Every structure is written in C-alpha cells, then in structure tokens.
Amino acid sequence: MKKSVVIIEDEPFIIEALTFLLENEGLDVRSISDGANAIDFIIKSKPNLVILDIMLPNVSGMKILEDIRSMDEISNLPVLMLTAKGQKKDRRAAEEAGVSKFMTKPFDNQELIENVKAMIKS
Numbered sequence: 086m087k088k089s090v091v092i093i094e095d096e097p098f099i100i101e102a103l104t105f106l107l108e109n110e111g112l113d114v115r116s117i118s119d120g121a122n123a124i125d126f127i128i129k130s131k132p133n134l135v136i137l138d139i140m141l142p143n144v145s146g147m148k149i150l151e152d153i154r155s156m157d158e159i160s161n162l163p164v165l166m167l168t169a170k171g172q173k174k175d176r177r178a179a180e181e182a183g184v185s186k187f188m189t190k191p192f193d194n195q196e197l198i199e200n201v202k203a204m205i206k207s
C-alpha cells in the first residue's frame with residue numbers, strides 16, 4: 086500500500102510544489118487549506134505523515150498539532166511543521182507541543198524529501 090501525506094497549508098503555490106515533490110517520490114498526497122476541518126480530514130485520510138503550516142485560516146497549526154497529540158487515535162502521527170514563522174519562540178512552542186520536525190519556508194526540496202522519507206519509515 087502506498088504511503089500517504091496530508092498537507093495542511095493555505096498557500097496554493099506551496100501546496101502545488103509539495104504535491105509535485107512528494108508524488109514524484111511515489112507518495113499519495115492530499116491537502117486541505119483551512120484549519121477548521123483539518124482534524125476530521127486527518128482522521129478520514131489516515132496518513133502516514135502530516136505536513137502542517139502554523140498560520141492557517143480559522144484554526145492555527147499550533148492548535149491542530151495540540152489536538153493531534155491529545156487524541157489517542159492519531160497521537161503518534163508524525164508531524165512536520167513547515168512555516169514561514171521560523172523564530173526561536175515558534176520553534177520552541179512547536180517542539181513543546183510535540184512536533185516531530187520543524188522546517189522553515191523557503192525550504193530546500195532535497196532536505197524536505199529526506200525528512201519526509203525518514204519520518205515515514207519510523
């Protein structure tokens with residue numbers, strides 16, 4: 086069965102770039118651009134990994150991450166936070182909330198792919 090990734094991101098160009106990169110690696114990619122329905126989308130999609138932005142409409146990525154970690158059904162799901170908010174306080178808050186990996190935009194394509202592959206294997 087194909088490994089899958091859910092992207093939670095509100096920038097269409099970022100979604101398009103990530104989808105292209107990850108599908109070329111043989112992954113099944115689904116995306117949602119609004120934080121409000123993200124948890125339901127994750128539960129229904131049953132991904133192997135979530136790529137999550139911090140700044141989203143309606144519900145922040147930090148709240149989504151906290152919700153993921155608090156729900157038994159998905160609490161162990163790897164989450165890669167990919168955000169333009171790369172300050173130390175943002176990184177620290179994400180780590181305290183249980184993020185698996187933190188990367189900033191703009192991102193290096195190869196580094197992103199390597200991180201995704203490593204996170205999906207474990």
